[in-house]
Amino acid sequence: MSTARAERARRPPRLNWRIRLRRDKSLILMTVPAVVLLLAFNYLPLFGLATAFQDYDPLVGVWHSDWVGFDQFRQLFSDPLFWESMKNTLYLSFVQLILFFPVPVALALLLNSVLSERLRNFIQSVAYLPHFFSWVLTITVFQQMLGGAGALNQFLRQHNMGTWDIMTNPHTFALLVTSQAVWKEAGWGIIVFLAALAGINQELYEAAAVDGAGRFRRMWHITLPGMRGVVVLMLVLRLGNALSVGFEQFLIQRDAVGHDAADVLDTFSFYYGIATGNYSYGAAAGLFKSVISLLLIWGANRLAHAFGEDGLYRG
Amino acid sequence: MTNTLTIGRKARERSTTASVPRHRTRSARPPWQEPPTTVGQAAKGLTLGGMLAVVLVPLWIIVVTSFSTPGAINRAGGLVVWPDGLTTEAYREMLGDPTVSTSLLVSLAITGVGTAVSMVVSVLCAYGLSRPRSLGHRFVLVLLIITMFVSGGLIPTFLVVTGLGGYDQWWALILPGCVSVFNILILRSFYSETSAELIDAARMDGAGDWRILWSVVLPTSRAVTAVIALFYAVGYWNSFFNVMLYMPTDSQKWPLQYVLLTYVNRGVGLPGSINAGFGNTHAQTAPLSLQMAVVVLTLVPLLIVYPFVQKHFRTGVLTGAIKG
Numbered sequence: 001m002s003t004a005r006a007e008r009a010r011r012p013p014r015l016n017w018r019i020r021l022r023r024d025k026s027l028i029l030m031t032v033p034a035v036v037l038l039l040a041f042n043y044l045p046l047f048g049l050a051t052a053f054q055d056y057d058p059l060v061g062v063w064h065s066d067w068v069g070f071d072q073f074r075q076l077f078s079d080p081l082f083w084e085s086m087k088n089t090l091y092l093s094f095v096q097l098i099l100f101f102p103v104p105v106a107l108a109l110l111l112n113s114v115l116s117e118r119l120r121n122f123i124q125s126v127a128y129l130p131h132f133f134s135w136v137l138t139i140t141v142f143q144q145m146l147g148g149a150g151a152l153n154q155f156l157r158q159h160n161m162g163t164w165d166i167m168t169n170p171h172t173f174a175l176l177v178t179s180q181a182v183w184k185e186a187g188w189g190i191i192v193f194l195a196a197l198a199g200i201n202q203e204l205y206e207a208a209a210v211d212g213a214g215r216f217r218r219m220w221h222i223t224l225p226g227m228r229g230v231v232v233l234m235l236v237l238r239l240g241n242a243l244s245v246g247f248e249q250f251l252i253q254r255d256a257v258g259h260d261a262a263d264v265l266d267t268f269s270f271y272y273g274i275a276t277g278n279y280s281y282g283a284a285a286g287l288f289k290s291v292i293s294l295l296l297i298w299g300a301n302r303l304a305h306a307f308g309e310d311g312l313y314r315g
Numbered sequence: 316m317t318n319t320l321t322i323g324r325k326a327r328e329r330s331t332t333a334s335v336p337r338h339r340t341r342s343a344r345p346p347w348q349e350p351p352t353t354v355g356q357a358a359k360g361l362t363l364g365g366m367l368a369v370v371l372v373p374l375w376i377i378v379v380t381s382f383s384t385p386g387a388i389n390r391a392g393g394l395v396v397w398p399d400g401l402t403t404e405a406y407r408e409m410l411g412d413p414t415v416s417t418s419l420l421v422s423l424a425i426t427g428v429g430t431a432v433s434m435v436v437s438v439l440c441a442y443g444l445s446r447p448r449s450l451g452h453r454f455v456l457v458l459l460i461i462t463m464f465v466s467g468g469l470i471p472t473f474l475v476v477t478g479l480g481g482y483d484q485w486w487a488l489i490l491p492g493c494v495s496v497f498n499i500l501i502l503r504s505f506y507s508e509t510s511a512e513l514i515d516a517a518r519m520d521g522a523g524d525w526r527i528l529w530s531v532v533l534p535t536s537r538a539v540t541a542v543i544a545l546f547y548a549v550g551y552w553n554s555f556f557n558v559m560l561y562m563p564t565d566s567q568k569w570p571l572q573y574v575l576l577t578y579v580n581r582g583v584g585l586p587g588s589i590n591a592g593f594g595n596t597h598a599q600t601a602p603l604s605l606q607m608a609v610v611v612l613t614l615v616p617l618l619i620v621y622p623f624v625q626k627h628f629r630t631g632v633l634t635g636a637i638k639g
Binding site for chain 2: 017020021023024026027028029030031033034035037038040041042043044045046047048049051056058061062107110111113114115123125126127128129130132133134135136137139140141143144145149150151154157158183187191205206209210214215247248251252255266269270273274279282283286287289290294297
């Protein structure tokens with residue numbers, strides 16, 4: 001922080017923009033490729049959202065398609081398949097919040113208490129690994145282990161214990177996808193909580209121990225308050241993303257368990273928008289999801305502020 | 316990834332007041348800590364051991380099966396847990412197969428070119444935004460950050476890419492997702508921390524911004540650059556959905572992940588290649604070992620790179636963000 005103060009002390013007087021332009025022209029030039037790409041592939045699609053209010057015809061393009069106002073939305077809200085995917089999205093998101101979220105926190109606490117640094121590093125290396133696997137690979141691994149022809153059922157069959165088909169059962173699908181998410185991402189989730197734990201002043205623990213606090217009281221009064229900010233931040237992010245529950249994960253497994261269990265808002269846009277060529281309909285579903293998501297981020301952030309935390313942004 | 320960033324900032328603030336998290340090289344128990352209970356140690360060991368097993372055992376089974384002879388697979392009744400009879404037959408078969416070997420090349424090319432493009436664009440943009448009080452950097456920053464909150468979504472993006480003529484084109488697999496604002500912000504926060512003295516000294520010696528980026532900033536932030544490059548590379552290597560969108564028909568252009576999805580996951584035979592291969596002429600090769608070999612193949616590049624970059628996670632993303 002001392003460098004910041006030094007920097008402020010030798011701040012030059014404000015310059016004319018022409019001089020600044022000449023001084024900074026290479027810096028500005030450097031940002032051009034990224035800005036152009038973002039304009040093309042992030043900002044241009046924002047205007048493409050106009051298709052949600054049209055009856056888009058790929059043959060004539062956005063400019064000449066008929067405007068239909070809110071017709072697509074009216075149709076959407078009376079579509080049982082849409083409400084089914086909405087229900088699935090919220091349900092799966094809720095299950096993941098309850099069953100997934102605590103896992104990395106607990107693992108980080110556990111790992112932090114491992115004293116040997118080498119052992120800790122080894123466990124971390126293994127735990128981070130699945131984060132870098134693709135969803136295709138992750139689901140293939142699950143299929144090979146738990147699927148109908150997988151290792152588990154192979155074992156059950158050989159010992160005459162019947163079979164247990166987890167991969168294609170729509171009723172346990174929420175548990176399946178949550179365990180996949182835990183397998184793939186919980187280890188990586190540790191990283192942020194470990195960083196928070198490393199930021200806790202170690203002298204606090206010593207002082208508390210001298211004062212007679214046992215390990216659980218130290219955890220309750222030092223560790224958990226020390227992690228609070230990060231936990232709240234992660235919760236805010238999770239709530240803000242509540243409507244995006246692993247698109248690729250569901251896309252891959254939709255055929256196996258059927259659409260009534262695996263269709264979420266994202267896959268709905270894909271299957272009833274792109275796959276059927278009904279682009280405006282899918283775009284309307286996508287727009288609906290984006291608006292609700294923005295509201296969720298805003299709301300979750302307000303909630304974080306109410307708890308006295310920074311949340312995602314201030315303001 | 317932004318999370319790491321924000322938390323890095325937070326932890327940094329905290330550590331300036333506390334100034335503690337130096338090197339925690341203590342592997343001995345601090346004297347004030349009570350000795351562990353046997354039950355506690357056992358529970359901890361079991362949980363962590365279980366976590367390791369859950370990740371490593373499936374990988375072990377897949378690797379062993381991919382190296383197993385048809386006889387071993389028959390005896391095991393499917394997947395092989397203990398090596399019984401080993402052979403590299405499946406791998407020779409796989410690499411001789413036109414669809415798989417083409418897809419391997421496609422994947423390597425997309426990953427290589429894509430990572431290069433992403434890194435050039437991101438590093439330039441991150442440095443361009445990292446100098447304090449440069450003209451317009453706030454505006455560009457806001458432009459970037461907005462994209463993290465609002466997006467057109469799947470269908471408008473699809474319409475833009477196909478509208479620009481991207482259907483069945485290689486660039487459609489790379490350009491639409493090649494800029495990650497998260498990654499740019501991480502790079503930027505590291506570049507901002509490059510010592511101002513070093514940069515001023517270089518400027519005194521007549522170095523322009525390009526030269527400073529190349530000779531001062533990049534060499535002093537190798538760890539974070541390596542980590543971000545890994546993030547990008549993994550993203551390209553793992554992507555399959557953009558193939559489904561923009562290149563679904565021609566199996567000669569499919570990358571490895573899509574082959575894995577179609578052939579192993581969905582169990583569909585690829586036209587005129589693997590399926591015909593072991594269905595008819597090479598009936599002696601066990602299909603399961605071949606399938607597992609494809610799984611291993613998608614893992615190999617990651618496992619080669621991982622150990623080198625993984626040590627930078629610690630020095631780069633994690634401790635780098637904390638020590639401030």
